[in-house]
Amino acid sequence: MSATRRFVSAGLFTLTFALSTIAAPARADVKIGAVVSATGLAEYLGAPEKRTLELWVEAINAAGGLNGEKIDLILHDDGGEPETARSLAQRLVDQDKVAAVIGGTTTATTLAMIPVFEAAQVPFVSLAGAVQIVEPVRKWVFKTPHTDRMACEKIFADLKRRKLTTIAIVSGTDAFGRSMREQCVKAAPAAGITVALEETYGPADTDVTAQLTAVKRKSGLQAVVVAGHGQGPAIVTRSYRQLGITLPLYQSHGVASKQFIALAGPAAEGVRLPAAALLVADKLGDGDPQKAVVQDYARTWQQKTGQPVSAFGGHAFDGLMLVVEAAKRAGSTEPAKLRDELERTRGHVGTGGVVTMSPSDHTGLDLSALRLLEIRKGDWVLVSEQGS
Incomplete structure:
Protein backbone atom coordinates (compact mmCIF):
# COMPACT_ATOMS: atom_id res chain seq x y z
CA MET A 1 0.00 0.00 0.00
CA SER A 2 1.34 3.50 -0.80
CA ALA A 3 0.25 7.09 -0.50
CA THR A 4 1.66 10.38 -1.67
CA ARG A 5 1.34 13.51 0.41
CA ARG A 6 1.94 16.98 -0.95
CA PHE A 7 1.60 19.79 1.53
CA VAL A 8 1.43 23.37 0.24
CA SER A 9 -0.92 25.10 2.68
CA ALA A 10 0.26 27.78 5.08
CA GLY A 11 -0.65 28.89 8.57
CA LEU A 12 -0.63 25.43 10.15
CA PHE A 13 1.52 25.91 13.23
CA THR A 14 4.72 27.67 14.21
CA LEU A 15 7.80 25.64 14.94
CA THR A 16 9.78 26.80 17.92
CA PHE A 17 12.95 25.24 16.55
CA ALA A 18 14.91 27.23 13.95
CA LEU A 19 14.22 26.49 10.30
CA SER A 20 16.22 29.37 8.78
CA THR A 21 14.14 29.31 5.60
CA ILE A 22 14.16 31.93 2.87
CA ALA A 23 11.21 34.31 3.10
CA ALA A 24 10.69 34.56 -0.65
CA PRO A 25 7.82 32.54 -2.16
CA ALA A 26 8.67 28.95 -2.97
CA ARG A 27 9.95 28.48 -6.51
CA ALA A 28 9.64 24.73 -7.01
CA ASP A 29 9.39 21.45 -5.17
CA VAL A 30 12.19 19.41 -3.66
CA LYS A 31 11.27 15.75 -3.54
CA ILE A 32 12.05 13.85 -0.35
CA GLY A 33 11.03 10.21 -0.23
CA ALA A 34 9.95 8.13 2.75
CA VAL A 35 9.19 4.43 3.20
CA VAL A 36 7.85 3.38 6.60
CA SER A 37 5.91 0.46 8.07
CA ALA A 38 2.70 2.31 8.92
CA THR A 39 0.76 -0.98 8.89
CA GLY A 40 1.64 -4.58 9.65
CA LEU A 41 3.53 -6.07 12.58
CA ALA A 42 5.70 -2.94 12.95
CA GLU A 43 2.77 -0.50 12.84
CA TYR A 44 3.35 0.93 16.29
CA LEU A 45 6.84 1.95 15.16
CA GLY A 46 5.93 3.12 11.68
CA ALA A 47 2.65 4.94 12.33
CA PRO A 48 4.23 7.68 14.48
CA GLU A 49 7.08 7.95 11.97
CA LYS A 50 4.60 8.56 9.17
CA ARG A 51 2.59 11.12 11.12
CA THR A 52 5.73 12.94 12.25
CA LEU A 53 6.99 13.32 8.70
CA GLU A 54 3.60 14.60 7.55
CA LEU A 55 3.28 17.14 10.35
CA TRP A 56 6.78 18.56 10.17
CA VAL A 57 6.97 18.75 6.39
CA GLU A 58 3.66 20.58 6.52
CA ALA A 59 5.11 22.97 9.09
CA ILE A 60 8.31 23.58 7.14
CA ASN A 61 6.31 24.35 4.01
CA ALA A 62 4.03 26.67 5.96
CA ALA A 63 7.12 28.54 7.18
CA GLY A 64 8.41 29.08 3.63
CA GLY A 65 9.90 25.78 2.61
CA LEU A 66 13.47 24.54 2.33
CA ASN A 67 15.89 26.93 0.66
CA GLY A 68 12.85 28.65 -0.83
CA GLU A 69 11.34 25.44 -2.20
CA LYS A 70 8.35 23.50 -0.94
CA ILE A 71 9.08 19.96 0.18
CA ASP A 72 7.16 17.36 -1.79
CA LEU A 73 7.04 14.42 0.66
CA ILE A 74 6.54 11.22 -1.30
CA LEU A 75 5.52 8.83 1.43
CA HIS A 76 4.96 5.09 1.09
CA ASP A 77 3.87 2.33 3.48
CA ASP A 78 5.69 -0.99 3.03
CA GLY A 79 3.47 -2.88 5.51
CA GLY A 80 6.62 -4.20 7.18
CA GLU A 81 7.46 -6.34 4.12
CA PRO A 82 11.10 -6.16 2.96
CA GLU A 83 10.33 -7.00 -0.67
CA THR A 84 7.66 -4.31 -0.79
CA ALA A 85 10.12 -1.86 0.73
CA ARG A 86 12.68 -2.70 -1.95
CA SER A 87 10.14 -2.15 -4.74
CA LEU A 88 9.06 1.18 -3.26
CA ALA A 89 12.68 2.25 -2.95
CA GLN A 90 13.20 1.52 -6.63
CA ARG A 91 10.10 3.53 -7.45
CA LEU A 92 11.38 6.53 -5.49
CA VAL A 93 14.63 6.38 -7.45
CA ASP A 94 13.35 5.58 -10.94
CA GLN A 95 10.04 7.43 -11.08
CA ASP A 96 10.11 10.11 -8.42
CA LYS A 97 13.77 11.16 -8.67
CA VAL A 98 13.97 12.01 -4.98
CA ALA A 99 16.83 13.98 -3.48
CA ALA A 100 16.98 11.89 -0.30
CA VAL A 101 15.01 9.20 1.51
CA ILE A 102 14.01 8.85 5.16
CA GLY A 103 12.63 5.56 6.41
CA GLY A 104 13.21 1.93 6.89
CA THR A 105 11.17 1.39 10.04
CA THR A 106 12.69 -2.04 10.68
CA THR A 107 16.11 -3.51 10.18
CA ALA A 108 14.75 -5.96 7.60
CA THR A 109 13.08 -3.31 5.43
CA THR A 110 16.12 -1.05 5.73
CA LEU A 111 18.52 -3.77 4.61
CA ALA A 112 16.25 -4.53 1.65
CA MET A 113 16.37 -0.91 0.49
CA ILE A 114 20.05 -0.15 1.02
CA PRO A 115 21.32 -1.69 -2.26
CA VAL A 116 18.83 0.40 -4.23
CA PHE A 117 19.93 3.71 -2.74
CA GLU A 118 23.61 2.83 -2.81
CA ALA A 119 23.40 1.98 -6.50
CA ALA A 120 21.43 5.13 -7.29
CA GLN A 121 23.67 7.31 -5.07
CA VAL A 122 20.76 8.77 -3.12
CA PRO A 123 21.29 9.57 0.60
CA PHE A 124 19.22 7.33 2.84
CA VAL A 125 18.57 8.02 6.54
CA SER A 126 17.32 4.84 8.21
CA LEU A 127 15.03 4.76 11.24
CA ALA A 128 16.00 1.21 12.30
CA GLY A 129 18.23 0.02 15.10
CA ALA A 130 20.67 -2.68 14.01
CA VAL A 131 24.33 -1.74 13.90
CA GLN A 132 24.80 -3.66 10.64
CA ILE A 133 22.98 -0.81 8.86
CA VAL A 134 25.99 1.44 9.36
CA GLU A 135 28.81 -1.03 10.03
CA PRO A 136 30.62 -1.34 7.79
CA VAL A 137 30.01 2.26 6.76
CA ARG A 138 28.13 2.61 3.50
CA LYS A 139 28.73 5.87 1.68
CA TRP A 140 25.07 6.79 1.14
CA VAL A 141 23.50 5.32 4.31
CA PHE A 142 22.96 7.01 7.68
CA LYS A 143 20.66 6.30 10.60
CA THR A 144 19.08 8.09 13.54
CA PRO A 145 18.34 5.50 16.28
CA HIS A 146 20.89 4.28 18.77
CA THR A 147 22.38 0.95 17.71
CA ALA A 276 15.85 8.28 23.98
CA ALA A 277 15.45 11.39 26.14
CA LEU A 278 12.23 12.16 24.25
CA LEU A 279 10.26 9.74 26.43
CA VAL A 280 11.14 11.73 29.54
CA ALA A 281 11.08 15.22 28.05
CA ASP A 282 9.27 16.62 31.11
CA LYS A 283 11.78 15.05 33.51
CA LEU A 284 15.05 16.40 32.11
CA GLY A 285 17.18 18.82 34.07
CA ASP A 286 17.44 22.46 33.01
CA GLY A 287 21.03 21.97 31.90
CA ASP A 288 20.26 19.06 29.60
CA PRO A 289 21.26 20.01 26.02
CA GLN A 290 18.30 18.10 24.56
CA LYS A 291 15.62 19.58 26.79
CA ALA A 292 14.38 22.36 24.49
CA VAL A 293 14.26 20.13 21.40
CA VAL A 294 12.50 17.18 23.00
CA GLN A 295 10.02 19.36 24.87
CA ASP A 296 9.14 21.24 21.69
CA TYR A 297 8.63 18.02 19.74
CA ALA A 298 6.56 16.47 22.54
CA ARG A 299 4.39 19.57 22.92
CA THR A 300 3.69 19.86 19.20
CA TRP A 301 3.07 16.12 18.80
CA GLN A 302 0.62 15.98 21.68
CA GLN A 303 -1.22 19.09 20.55
CA LYS A 304 -1.61 17.82 17.00
CA THR A 305 -2.33 14.14 17.67
CA GLY A 306 -3.53 13.86 21.27
CA GLN A 307 -1.21 10.89 21.63
CA PRO A 308 1.83 10.32 23.86
CA VAL A 309 5.19 10.57 22.13
CA SER A 310 7.15 7.53 21.04
CA ALA A 311 10.86 7.36 20.36
CA PHE A 312 10.02 6.16 16.85
CA GLY A 313 8.33 9.39 15.84
CA GLY A 314 11.40 11.11 17.23
CA HIS A 315 13.64 9.04 14.95
CA ALA A 316 11.68 10.31 11.93
CA PHE A 317 11.87 13.90 13.16
CA ASP A 318 15.63 13.57 13.56
CA GLY A 319 16.00 12.08 10.09
CA LEU A 320 13.99 14.86 8.48
CA MET A 321 15.83 17.62 10.33
CA LEU A 322 19.23 16.12 9.53
CA VAL A 323 18.33 16.26 5.84
CA VAL A 324 16.87 19.77 6.15
CA GLU A 325 19.92 21.13 7.96
CA ALA A 326 22.28 19.43 5.50
CA ALA A 327 20.41 21.04 2.59
CA LYS A 328 20.60 24.46 4.22
CA ARG A 329 24.34 24.15 4.80
CA ALA A 330 24.86 22.94 1.23
CA GLY A 331 22.53 25.52 -0.26
CA SER A 332 21.37 22.68 -2.47
CA THR A 333 19.31 19.50 -2.55
CA GLU A 334 21.57 17.79 -5.05
CA PRO A 335 22.00 14.25 -3.65
CA ALA A 336 25.81 14.20 -3.58
CA LYS A 337 25.96 17.54 -1.77
CA LEU A 338 23.33 16.38 0.70
CA ARG A 339 25.32 13.24 1.39
CA ASP A 340 28.49 15.17 2.03
CA GLU A 341 26.79 17.58 4.42
CA LEU A 342 25.07 14.76 6.29
CA GLU A 343 28.49 13.26 6.92
CA ARG A 344 29.73 16.67 8.11
CA THR A 345 26.97 17.02 10.71
CA ARG A 346 28.43 18.33 13.96
CA GLY A 347 26.64 18.93 17.25
CA HIS A 348 23.13 18.56 15.85
CA VAL A 349 20.71 18.33 18.78
CA GLY A 350 17.90 15.88 18.06
CA THR A 351 15.42 13.82 20.04
CA GLY A 352 17.84 10.88 20.09
CA GLY A 353 20.90 12.79 21.22
CA VAL A 354 23.58 15.20 20.06
CA VAL A 355 24.69 13.98 16.63
CA THR A 356 28.21 14.28 15.28
CA MET A 357 28.80 12.30 12.09
CA SER A 358 32.10 11.49 10.42
CA PRO A 359 33.34 9.37 7.50
CA SER A 360 33.67 6.46 9.94
CA ASP A 361 30.44 7.06 11.90
CA HIS A 362 27.09 7.45 10.13
CA THR A 363 25.02 7.41 13.33
CA GLY A 364 26.89 10.04 15.30
CA LEU A 365 25.69 9.12 18.80
CA ASP A 366 27.59 7.89 21.83
CA LEU A 367 26.35 5.92 24.83
CA SER A 368 25.40 9.07 26.74
CA ALA A 369 22.59 9.58 24.20
Whole structure:
Protein backbone atom coordinates (compact mmCIF):
# COMPACT_ATOMS: atom_id res chain seq x y z
CA MET A 1 0.00 0.00 0.00
CA SER A 2 1.34 3.50 -0.80
CA ALA A 3 0.25 7.09 -0.50
CA THR A 4 1.66 10.38 -1.67
CA ARG A 5 1.34 13.51 0.41
CA ARG A 6 1.94 16.98 -0.95
CA PHE A 7 1.60 19.79 1.53
CA VAL A 8 1.43 23.37 0.24
CA SER A 9 -0.92 25.10 2.68
CA ALA A 10 0.26 27.78 5.08
CA GLY A 11 -0.65 28.89 8.57
CA LEU A 12 -0.63 25.43 10.15
CA PHE A 13 1.52 25.91 13.23
CA THR A 14 4.72 27.67 14.21
CA LEU A 15 7.80 25.64 14.94
CA THR A 16 9.78 26.80 17.92
CA PHE A 17 12.95 25.24 16.55
CA ALA A 18 14.91 27.23 13.95
CA LEU A 19 14.22 26.49 10.30
CA SER A 20 16.22 29.37 8.78
CA THR A 21 14.14 29.31 5.60
CA ILE A 22 14.16 31.93 2.87
CA ALA A 23 11.21 34.31 3.10
CA ALA A 24 10.69 34.56 -0.65
CA PRO A 25 7.82 32.54 -2.16
CA ALA A 26 8.67 28.95 -2.97
CA ARG A 27 9.95 28.48 -6.51
CA ALA A 28 9.64 24.73 -7.01
CA ASP A 29 9.39 21.45 -5.17
CA VAL A 30 12.19 19.41 -3.66
CA LYS A 31 11.27 15.75 -3.54
CA ILE A 32 12.05 13.85 -0.35
CA GLY A 33 11.03 10.21 -0.23
CA ALA A 34 9.95 8.13 2.75
CA VAL A 35 9.19 4.43 3.20
CA VAL A 36 7.85 3.38 6.60
CA SER A 37 5.91 0.46 8.07
CA ALA A 38 2.70 2.31 8.92
CA THR A 39 0.76 -0.98 8.89
CA GLY A 40 1.64 -4.58 9.65
CA LEU A 41 3.53 -6.07 12.58
CA ALA A 42 5.70 -2.94 12.95
CA GLU A 43 2.77 -0.50 12.84
CA TYR A 44 3.35 0.93 16.29
CA LEU A 45 6.84 1.95 15.16
CA GLY A 46 5.93 3.12 11.68
CA ALA A 47 2.65 4.94 12.33
CA PRO A 48 4.23 7.68 14.48
CA GLU A 49 7.08 7.95 11.97
CA LYS A 50 4.60 8.56 9.17
CA ARG A 51 2.59 11.12 11.12
CA THR A 52 5.73 12.94 12.25
CA LEU A 53 6.99 13.32 8.70
CA GLU A 54 3.60 14.60 7.55
CA LEU A 55 3.28 17.14 10.35
CA TRP A 56 6.78 18.56 10.17
CA VAL A 57 6.97 18.75 6.39
CA GLU A 58 3.66 20.58 6.52
CA ALA A 59 5.11 22.97 9.09
CA ILE A 60 8.31 23.58 7.14
CA ASN A 61 6.31 24.35 4.01
CA ALA A 62 4.03 26.67 5.96
CA ALA A 63 7.12 28.54 7.18
CA GLY A 64 8.41 29.08 3.63
CA GLY A 65 9.90 25.78 2.61
CA LEU A 66 13.47 24.54 2.33
CA ASN A 67 15.89 26.93 0.66
CA GLY A 68 12.85 28.65 -0.83
CA GLU A 69 11.34 25.44 -2.20
CA LYS A 70 8.35 23.50 -0.94
CA ILE A 71 9.08 19.96 0.18
CA ASP A 72 7.16 17.36 -1.79
CA LEU A 73 7.04 14.42 0.66
CA ILE A 74 6.54 11.22 -1.30
CA LEU A 75 5.52 8.83 1.43
CA HIS A 76 4.96 5.09 1.09
CA ASP A 77 3.87 2.33 3.48
CA ASP A 78 5.69 -0.99 3.03
CA GLY A 79 3.47 -2.88 5.51
CA GLY A 80 6.62 -4.20 7.18
CA GLU A 81 7.46 -6.34 4.12
CA PRO A 82 11.10 -6.16 2.96
CA GLU A 83 10.33 -7.00 -0.67
CA THR A 84 7.66 -4.31 -0.79
CA ALA A 85 10.12 -1.86 0.73
CA ARG A 86 12.68 -2.70 -1.95
CA SER A 87 10.14 -2.15 -4.74
CA LEU A 88 9.06 1.18 -3.26
CA ALA A 89 12.68 2.25 -2.95
CA GLN A 90 13.20 1.52 -6.63
CA ARG A 91 10.10 3.53 -7.45
CA LEU A 92 11.38 6.53 -5.49
CA VAL A 93 14.63 6.38 -7.45
CA ASP A 94 13.35 5.58 -10.94
CA GLN A 95 10.04 7.43 -11.08
CA ASP A 96 10.11 10.11 -8.42
CA LYS A 97 13.77 11.16 -8.67
CA VAL A 98 13.97 12.01 -4.98
CA ALA A 99 16.83 13.98 -3.48
CA ALA A 100 16.98 11.89 -0.30
CA VAL A 101 15.01 9.20 1.51
CA ILE A 102 14.01 8.85 5.16
CA GLY A 103 12.63 5.56 6.41
CA GLY A 104 13.21 1.93 6.89
CA THR A 105 11.17 1.39 10.04
CA THR A 106 12.69 -2.04 10.68
CA THR A 107 16.11 -3.51 10.18
CA ALA A 108 14.75 -5.96 7.60
CA THR A 109 13.08 -3.31 5.43
CA THR A 110 16.12 -1.05 5.73
CA LEU A 111 18.52 -3.77 4.61
CA ALA A 112 16.25 -4.53 1.65
CA MET A 113 16.37 -0.91 0.49
CA ILE A 114 20.05 -0.15 1.02
CA PRO A 115 21.32 -1.69 -2.26
CA VAL A 116 18.83 0.40 -4.23
CA PHE A 117 19.93 3.71 -2.74
CA GLU A 118 23.61 2.83 -2.81
CA ALA A 119 23.40 1.98 -6.50
CA ALA A 120 21.43 5.13 -7.29
CA GLN A 121 23.67 7.31 -5.07
CA VAL A 122 20.76 8.77 -3.12
CA PRO A 123 21.29 9.57 0.60
CA PHE A 124 19.22 7.33 2.84
CA VAL A 125 18.57 8.02 6.54
CA SER A 126 17.32 4.84 8.21
CA LEU A 127 15.03 4.76 11.24
CA ALA A 128 16.00 1.21 12.30
CA GLY A 129 18.23 0.02 15.10
CA ALA A 130 20.67 -2.68 14.01
CA VAL A 131 24.33 -1.74 13.90
CA GLN A 132 24.80 -3.66 10.64
CA ILE A 133 22.98 -0.81 8.86
CA VAL A 134 25.99 1.44 9.36
CA GLU A 135 28.81 -1.03 10.03
CA PRO A 136 30.62 -1.34 7.79
CA VAL A 137 30.01 2.26 6.76
CA ARG A 138 28.13 2.61 3.50
CA LYS A 139 28.73 5.87 1.68
CA TRP A 140 25.07 6.79 1.14
CA VAL A 141 23.50 5.32 4.31
CA PHE A 142 22.96 7.01 7.68
CA LYS A 143 20.66 6.30 10.60
CA THR A 144 19.08 8.09 13.54
CA PRO A 145 18.34 5.50 16.28
CA HIS A 146 20.89 4.28 18.77
CA THR A 147 22.38 0.95 17.71
CA ASP A 148 21.52 -2.41 19.22
CA ARG A 149 25.13 -2.66 20.41
CA MET A 150 24.67 0.56 22.38
CA ALA A 151 21.48 -0.84 23.91
CA CYS A 152 23.35 -3.96 25.06
CA GLU A 153 26.14 -1.88 26.56
CA LYS A 154 23.70 0.38 28.40
CA ILE A 155 21.83 -2.59 29.85
CA PHE A 156 25.04 -4.34 30.85
CA ALA A 157 26.31 -1.24 32.65
CA ASP A 158 23.13 -1.18 34.73
CA LEU A 159 23.37 -4.90 35.44
CA LYS A 160 26.90 -4.41 36.74
CA ARG A 161 25.77 -1.56 38.99
CA ARG A 162 23.18 -3.94 40.43
CA LYS A 163 25.79 -6.72 40.74
CA LEU A 164 23.82 -8.95 38.36
CA THR A 165 26.17 -10.80 36.04
CA THR A 166 24.45 -14.01 34.88
CA ILE A 167 21.63 -13.54 32.39
CA ALA A 168 19.33 -15.15 29.86
CA ILE A 169 18.67 -13.54 26.49
CA VAL A 170 15.26 -13.99 24.88
CA SER A 171 15.42 -12.69 21.32
CA GLY A 172 13.09 -12.32 18.37
CA THR A 173 13.96 -14.14 15.17
CA ASP A 174 13.36 -11.00 13.09
CA ALA A 175 16.37 -9.07 11.76
CA PHE A 176 16.56 -6.67 14.71
CA GLY A 177 16.16 -9.42 17.30
CA ARG A 178 18.88 -11.51 15.69
CA SER A 179 21.21 -8.56 15.41
CA MET A 180 20.74 -7.39 19.00
CA ARG A 181 21.20 -10.93 20.29
CA GLU A 182 24.48 -11.15 18.36
CA GLN A 183 25.65 -7.77 19.67
CA CYS A 184 24.78 -8.63 23.28
CA VAL A 185 26.58 -11.97 23.09
CA LYS A 186 29.65 -10.25 21.65
CA ALA A 187 29.62 -7.44 24.24
CA ALA A 188 28.94 -9.64 27.27
CA PRO A 189 32.47 -10.93 28.06
CA ALA A 190 34.07 -7.47 28.07
CA ALA A 191 31.26 -6.23 30.32
CA GLY A 192 31.73 -9.11 32.76
CA ILE A 193 28.34 -10.60 31.87
CA THR A 194 27.72 -14.32 31.40
CA VAL A 195 24.97 -15.37 29.00
CA ALA A 196 23.88 -18.65 30.58
CA LEU A 197 20.75 -19.30 28.51
CA GLU A 198 19.32 -18.24 25.15
CA GLU A 199 15.75 -18.58 23.93
CA THR A 200 14.00 -17.23 20.83
CA TYR A 201 10.49 -16.40 19.65
CA GLY A 202 9.00 -15.64 16.24
CA PRO A 203 7.55 -12.23 15.30
CA ALA A 204 4.03 -13.67 15.03
CA ASP A 205 4.23 -15.98 18.07
CA THR A 206 1.42 -15.58 20.59
CA ASP A 207 2.64 -18.18 23.08
CA VAL A 208 6.13 -18.14 24.60
CA THR A 209 5.35 -20.32 27.61
CA ALA A 210 7.85 -23.02 26.67
CA GLN A 211 10.73 -20.56 26.27
CA LEU A 212 10.00 -18.79 29.54
CA THR A 213 9.49 -22.04 31.41
CA ALA A 214 13.06 -22.89 30.42
CA VAL A 215 14.12 -19.52 31.81
CA LYS A 216 12.27 -20.16 35.06
CA ARG A 217 13.89 -23.57 35.48
CA LYS A 218 17.43 -22.42 34.75
CA SER A 219 19.36 -22.14 37.99
CA GLY A 220 21.75 -19.29 38.64
CA LEU A 221 20.10 -16.68 36.46
CA GLN A 222 20.04 -13.16 37.87
CA ALA A 223 18.27 -11.19 35.10
CA VAL A 224 16.68 -11.55 31.66
CA VAL A 225 17.24 -9.39 28.59
CA VAL A 226 14.67 -9.36 25.76
CA ALA A 227 15.84 -8.33 22.28
CA GLY A 228 12.98 -7.45 19.98
CA HIS A 229 10.36 -4.98 18.80
CA GLY A 230 6.67 -4.98 17.97
CA GLN A 231 4.15 -7.06 19.92
CA GLY A 232 6.55 -9.90 20.74
CA PRO A 233 8.26 -8.20 23.71
CA ALA A 234 4.86 -7.37 25.25
CA ILE A 235 3.77 -11.00 24.93
CA VAL A 236 7.05 -12.09 26.55
CA THR A 237 6.53 -9.61 29.38
CA ARG A 238 2.97 -10.75 30.12
CA SER A 239 3.96 -14.42 30.10
CA TYR A 240 7.00 -13.66 32.24
CA ARG A 241 4.79 -12.31 35.01
CA GLN A 242 2.12 -15.01 34.57
CA LEU A 243 4.76 -17.67 35.17
CA GLY A 244 5.82 -15.90 38.35
CA ILE A 245 9.37 -15.12 37.25
CA THR A 246 10.74 -12.46 39.57
CA LEU A 247 14.16 -11.81 38.04
CA PRO A 248 14.79 -8.24 36.81
CA LEU A 249 13.56 -7.90 33.23
CA TYR A 250 15.18 -5.65 30.61
CA GLN A 251 13.81 -4.71 27.21
CA SER A 252 15.50 -2.94 24.30
CA HIS A 253 14.89 0.52 22.86
CA GLY A 254 12.70 -1.35 20.36
CA VAL A 255 9.79 -1.01 22.82
CA ALA A 256 10.22 2.72 23.50
CA SER A 257 6.54 3.61 23.16
CA LYS A 258 3.57 3.88 25.50
CA GLN A 259 1.94 1.31 23.22
CA PHE A 260 4.30 -1.29 24.69
CA ILE A 261 3.10 -0.38 28.17
CA ALA A 262 -0.51 -0.63 27.03
CA LEU A 263 0.09 -4.03 25.42
CA ALA A 264 2.01 -5.43 28.38
CA GLY A 265 -0.36 -3.97 30.96
CA PRO A 266 0.51 -4.30 34.67
CA ALA A 267 3.20 -6.83 33.74
CA ALA A 268 5.33 -3.93 32.48
CA GLU A 269 5.83 -2.63 36.02
CA GLY A 270 9.52 -2.58 36.87
CA VAL A 271 10.79 -3.32 33.36
CA ARG A 272 13.95 -1.40 32.52
CA LEU A 273 15.14 -0.29 29.09
CA PRO A 274 17.53 2.10 27.38
CA ALA A 275 15.69 4.78 25.42
CA ALA A 276 15.85 8.28 23.98
CA ALA A 277 15.45 11.39 26.14
CA LEU A 278 12.23 12.16 24.25
CA LEU A 279 10.26 9.74 26.43
CA VAL A 280 11.14 11.73 29.54
CA ALA A 281 11.08 15.22 28.05
CA ASP A 282 9.27 16.62 31.11
CA LYS A 283 11.78 15.05 33.51
CA LEU A 284 15.05 16.40 32.11
CA GLY A 285 17.18 18.82 34.07
CA ASP A 286 17.44 22.46 33.01
CA GLY A 287 21.03 21.97 31.90
CA ASP A 288 20.26 19.06 29.60
CA PRO A 289 21.26 20.01 26.02
CA GLN A 290 18.30 18.10 24.56
CA LYS A 291 15.62 19.58 26.79
CA ALA A 292 14.38 22.36 24.49
CA VAL A 293 14.26 20.13 21.40
CA VAL A 294 12.50 17.18 23.00
CA GLN A 295 10.02 19.36 24.87
CA ASP A 296 9.14 21.24 21.69
CA TYR A 297 8.63 18.02 19.74
CA ALA A 298 6.56 16.47 22.54
CA ARG A 299 4.39 19.57 22.92
CA THR A 300 3.69 19.86 19.20
CA TRP A 301 3.07 16.12 18.80
CA GLN A 302 0.62 15.98 21.68
CA GLN A 303 -1.22 19.09 20.55
CA LYS A 304 -1.61 17.82 17.00
CA THR A 305 -2.33 14.14 17.67
CA GLY A 306 -3.53 13.86 21.27
CA GLN A 307 -1.21 10.89 21.63
CA PRO A 308 1.83 10.32 23.86
CA VAL A 309 5.19 10.57 22.13
CA SER A 310 7.15 7.53 21.04
CA ALA A 311 10.86 7.36 20.36
CA PHE A 312 10.02 6.16 16.85
CA GLY A 313 8.33 9.39 15.84
CA GLY A 314 11.40 11.11 17.23
CA HIS A 315 13.64 9.04 14.95
CA ALA A 316 11.68 10.31 11.93
CA PHE A 317 11.87 13.90 13.16
CA ASP A 318 15.63 13.57 13.56
CA GLY A 319 16.00 12.08 10.09
CA LEU A 320 13.99 14.86 8.48
CA MET A 321 15.83 17.62 10.33
CA LEU A 322 19.23 16.12 9.53
CA VAL A 323 18.33 16.26 5.84
CA VAL A 324 16.87 19.77 6.15
CA GLU A 325 19.92 21.13 7.96
CA ALA A 326 22.28 19.43 5.50
CA ALA A 327 20.41 21.04 2.59
CA LYS A 328 20.60 24.46 4.22
CA ARG A 329 24.34 24.15 4.80
CA ALA A 330 24.86 22.94 1.23
CA GLY A 331 22.53 25.52 -0.26
CA SER A 332 21.37 22.68 -2.47
CA THR A 333 19.31 19.50 -2.55
CA GLU A 334 21.57 17.79 -5.05
CA PRO A 335 22.00 14.25 -3.65
CA ALA A 336 25.81 14.20 -3.58
CA LYS A 337 25.96 17.54 -1.77
CA LEU A 338 23.33 16.38 0.70
CA ARG A 339 25.32 13.24 1.39
CA ASP A 340 28.49 15.17 2.03
CA GLU A 341 26.79 17.58 4.42
CA LEU A 342 25.07 14.76 6.29
CA GLU A 343 28.49 13.26 6.92
CA ARG A 344 29.73 16.67 8.11
CA THR A 345 26.97 17.02 10.71
CA ARG A 346 28.43 18.33 13.96
CA GLY A 347 26.64 18.93 17.25
CA HIS A 348 23.13 18.56 15.85
CA VAL A 349 20.71 18.33 18.78
CA GLY A 350 17.90 15.88 18.06
CA THR A 351 15.42 13.82 20.04
CA GLY A 352 17.84 10.88 20.09
CA GLY A 353 20.90 12.79 21.22
CA VAL A 354 23.58 15.20 20.06
CA VAL A 355 24.69 13.98 16.63
CA THR A 356 28.21 14.28 15.28
CA MET A 357 28.80 12.30 12.09
CA SER A 358 32.10 11.49 10.42
CA PRO A 359 33.34 9.37 7.50
CA SER A 360 33.67 6.46 9.94
CA ASP A 361 30.44 7.06 11.90
CA HIS A 362 27.09 7.45 10.13
CA THR A 363 25.02 7.41 13.33
CA GLY A 364 26.89 10.04 15.30
CA LEU A 365 25.69 9.12 18.80
CA ASP A 366 27.59 7.89 21.83
CA LEU A 367 26.35 5.92 24.83
CA SER A 368 25.40 9.07 26.74
CA ALA A 369 22.59 9.58 24.20
CA LEU A 370 20.70 6.65 25.71
CA ARG A 371 18.83 7.18 28.97
CA LEU A 372 18.05 4.31 31.33
CA LEU A 373 14.33 4.16 32.10
CA GLU A 374 12.07 2.06 34.31
CA ILE A 375 8.34 1.60 33.87
CA ARG A 376 6.42 2.55 37.00
CA LYS A 377 2.65 2.93 37.25
CA GLY A 378 2.29 3.08 33.48
CA ASP A 379 4.89 5.79 32.96
CA TRP A 380 8.59 6.24 32.28
CA VAL A 381 10.92 7.06 35.16
CA LEU A 382 14.58 8.03 34.79
CA VAL A 383 16.87 5.62 36.63
CA SER A 384 19.89 7.07 38.36
CA GLU A 385 23.04 5.75 36.73
CA GLN A 386 25.04 6.36 39.88
CA GLY A 387 23.42 3.48 41.74
CA SER A 388 20.84 0.73 41.22
